[in-house]
Amino acid sequence: MTRSRAAVLVTLALALAVALAVSLLVGSAENPTREIVLEIRLPRALLAALVGAGLATAGALLQALLQNPLADPYVLGISGGAALGGVAALALGGGVWLGAGAVPLVAFAGALGASLLLYAIAAAGGRAPAHSLLLTGVVFNAFASSLIVFATSAADLARVAGVFLWLIGSIRLVEPALLAAVALLFALGLGIALRFAYSLNLIAQGDETASHLGVDVPFVRRWILAGTALMIGASVSVSGLIGFVGLIVPHVLRLSLGSDHRLIVPASALGGAVFLVVADTLARVVLAPTELPVGALTALVGGPVFLVLLRRELARLPA
């Protein structure tokens, strides 16, 4: 790794350490005990870091894969599948035999199901697989949304609040086992992402150019989708649909660091972690003791930022 790349990553890692430290020091309890900090704040902060990293890395991968710097990790429908699974588990019960573990499990299964569908599309894709992927994703999301409405209508009131929170996305306290599972899945996804980061530079040139330069594009694409599915599935299954992280973090990093994915992929992981840890800290204190769902905050900030970025992007295009 070149020296400047390493320097950037070290800086981001330091920023993450600071963000985590602040997150541990801040909260609605006035005189927090050690127990509160270690048992409640620390797991939450770690989860925020993992989810943020997962979403941002997945966003970076998909933006390259789809050759669209403003693509969102939710655009391919993987999140739709996860959300549908989560809502189904939440709204229709399912706490029966698996207890609290039911929701993340079913949500992850939903994410995998959606990914398999995309995998099939990607494998069959001819000259414009990016378009087929996008279209499939849009349709699948619409389909999942309608099923979510069905499930929510059938649910009774007490569950609806939970479903709402799920759909807008929030960080909560999870059991250590679940946290470890998320960490493992994220590590696998990140491993795949780092392995193929260089290939992304080539795929970003276009599928044929990448092919001309020696990349087995269908092979790489499948692996990238797998890594993306793992990270999005793991993130959404525990925290619901937190928006804008996967869209904005990699895009903004590209604006300041360039488009070399050997840097952008790890930088997105770190940057996403920082972003979400900070957002979650704010979400916890802004309306204390009530906790704002972090997805509401990311949408509040992310919406206008996205519009600004979009304007810049459009202005950049040749007349």
Next chain:
Amino acid sequence: MTALVEARGVAHRFGANPVLRGVDLALAPGKLVVVAGPNGAGKTTLLRALAGVLRPDAGEVSLAGRAITDWSRREVAQRLAVVPQEGALAFPFSVREMVALGRAPFLGPFGRESADDVTRTEAALAALEIRELAERAYPTLSGGEKRRVLLARALAQGVDMWLLDEPTAHMDLGHGLFCFAWLREWLSASPGRGVLLVTHDLVLAARFADELVLLARGSVAARGAPADVLTAERLADVYGVEARIERDPAGRVLVSPLRAIR
């Protein structure tokens, strides 16, 4: 002598539309072969088949004597460079980054560049005279400058066989001439090199090609030295254009289109 790249009986259709009907083509070492023809003649499809990214319905393409399907994409890229038409680039890579990508077929899985890779990249930038553009973002360049970057990338790749798709499209006279002249020079700098390019530009093709292959409606209408291929009858037949063919004092063919026939 084995051809560098060869096509035998290549045929392909898109849907119900036959685009190539049994084309034979060979690129011999030391030669500049130009494939020309009207729009829709199948030139780009042929090029993609030769590059190994399109699998034709019929016929065979071989690279260095072996069927191209027997090579992996990486192995192909270590022998053959393809210079595409521009294409839109969604990400603002710098010129240096673009050229450095030419080393991709030789890098390990994480894309670590050795000192040799860096040297070749810098040498390519110098050879195409784009050193001062190195830090500029590729999408901000003019058409001619972009073409030089793509040529530099192929040069950095360091292989002996080049396929080019419309290298002078959208380029002004000066850049077009530079491009062809540069290719000729590169070709003669070392034995065993070969260039095959597809173009619309008959004027430059006639001037620089060793062999001209005229493609019309998916088949080879004529092949040979430009002087032999470019006759008034042939141009009328293939392009529907009445043209005057002349020779300059050095014996090079000059084509002057006069008017449309059909």
Next chain:
Amino acid sequence: MRAPLRALFLALALAVACGDHARVTPPGELRIVSLSPSLTEVLLALGMRERIVGVDQFSRELPGCDSIPSLGGLFAPDLERTLELRPTLVVGVRSESQAPFFAQLAARGVAVREIDTSGSLERVLANYEELGALVGRPDEGKALAARVRSDLARVAASVADRGRPSVALVVEREPLYVAAGGSFASALIDAAGGRNVFADIAKSYPQVSLELLAERAPDVLIDSTQSAQDGETQSAARAYWSRFAWAKRVELVPPGVATLPGAELARGAELLRARIHPEAGS
């Protein structure tokens, strides 16, 4: 001459007796529709069972109400069926989602009363009196309020000389909602001999952070989770709280006991007393 007259008279009487259905409700007759079990319970306590012509599906579980026509769940009552019953008074819980439904009824000239049931004990007792006045039994309404008040005082007196453990009442785990100072559940906790750790928050059922609950570390944590109705075993609920050392004593209470303001608030207070002061016997 007399026989035909008598026959005619009989025929007329029969006709009058059988012709009920087409009759328009004469003014003054009370036909009540109740769309909340807590309100139904109050109406029953006021002796209005015979006047109730329609209820929500959950009210049917109250004693003697299984034959009353159901109008659906709490949040999507059937407008057509409601109108079919020709109610003169519809009472329901004030809520955003039911507001259009009530507006529709009001537009058709039906008297609608939205009762706010989420408030403090005083509010709930005032509701009794309000309902009493609405149905023409103001004295019964006042009497009911007085009875509940004295019942609660009795419960409080029974544990007056014991310590006052700190209590938190959780109505939803994720997100965490608790009964705070503005809810009547808080008053029930008080009557049951406990001290609500969230009494300082003026709202009824606010969402609070887990760490705030951890900081206030109640002696008794009452888990009355609304969503724990179907199939969730007690062990699963306890497993949730067992992760935290500060959740010293967890008592599971069926949802609604302390949060649905029916007519038997004292029963809720007694149940809470049994959990907060088990040594006092129930």
